[in-house]
Amino acid sequence: MSRPEEGRRPSRVRLLLALAAVALVALVAVFVLVRGDDDEPGGSPAATASSTPATVTEPSLGADAPGAQATPPAEASQAAVDDLPPRQAPVALDQPAAAGDGVTATVASVEAINGFGQGRGNVSGPALRVTLTITNGTDDILDLGGVAVDLTHGTDAVPASPLDDRSHAPFSGSLEPGETAEGVYVFSVPPDDRGTVTVSVGHRAGAPFMVFTGSAG
Known part of the structure; x- marks a missing residue:
C-alpha cells in the first residue's frame, strides 16, 4: 500500500516546472521589450540626437559667383534705355x-x-x-x-x-x-x-x- 506523500510528489514537481517555465517566458518578454525600445528612433536622447537631420543653409550666389545667372543682354539693353x-x-x-x-x-x-x-x-x-x-x-x-x-x-x-x-x-x-x-x-x-x-x-x-x-x- 503506497504512501499519500509519494502520490503527491510528481504533482509538485510538475507545478514547480510550470512556474519556472512561466517565469522564463516573462523574462524573455521583458528582454524583448527593452531591446525594442532601445531600437526605436526616440528610445533615448542619443538616438533622438542622431536621428534629427541638421539644417543646411544653401549659400546665396552673387552676380560674380560660379553658377550665378548673368543678366540677359536684352534685359541689360532695356535697363540702359530706361536710364535715358x-x-x-x-x-x-x-x-x-x-x-x-x-x-x-x-x-x-x-x-x-x-x-x-x-x-x-x-x-x-x-x-x-x-x-x-x-x-x-x-x-x-x-x-x-x-x-x-x-x-x-x-x-x-x-x-x-x-x-x-x-x-x-x-x-x-x-x-x-x-x-x-x-x-x-x-x-x-x-x-x-x-x-x-x-x-x-x-x-x-x-x-x-x-x-x-x-x-x-
Whole structure:
C-alpha cells in the first residue's frame, strides 16, 4: 500500500516546472521589450540626437559667383534705355518745343561752317553751328548752368562731337521769369550726312528733353 506523500510528489514537481517555465517566458518578454525600445528612433536622447537631420543653409550666389545667372543682354539693353532721360515728341527745326513745365525753346538757326577746333581733342573741319533760345515761362528763376544740348545726324542718329569753336557760347547764368536767353553750340557734322539732324535740349536734370528734327543739308 503506497504512501499519500509519494502520490503527491510528481504533482509538485510538475507545478514547480510550470512556474519556472512561466517565469522564463516573462523574462524573455521583458528582454524583448527593452531591446525594442532601445531600437526605436526616440528610445533615448542619443538616438533622438542622431536621428534629427541638421539644417543646411544653401549659400546665396552673387552676380560674380560660379553658377550665378548673368543678366540677359536684352534685359541689360532695356535697363540702359530706361536710364535715358525722358524726351518730348520731336518737332520741326523751325517750330518751338515745350518741356511741359513752362519752359520753351526754339532753334533760331542752323548754319554750316568750317569749325575751328581749340584745345585738346578738338579737330577743325566741317561743322554745324546751332543757335538756340530758351524762354522761362515759370514763376521761378531758371538756372541755365544745367542746360544740356546734343545733336545727332543721319538716319542712324550718329552722335555729333561738340566743337569748341570760337563762336561757341553755351547757356550760362540764370534766367528771370518771362525772359529769353540765347546759346550757341557747334558740332562736327560731315557735309554728306546732314539730311536728318536732331537737336535735343534739356534745361534741368529730370526734365524732359525738348527735341527738334529736320534737314540741315
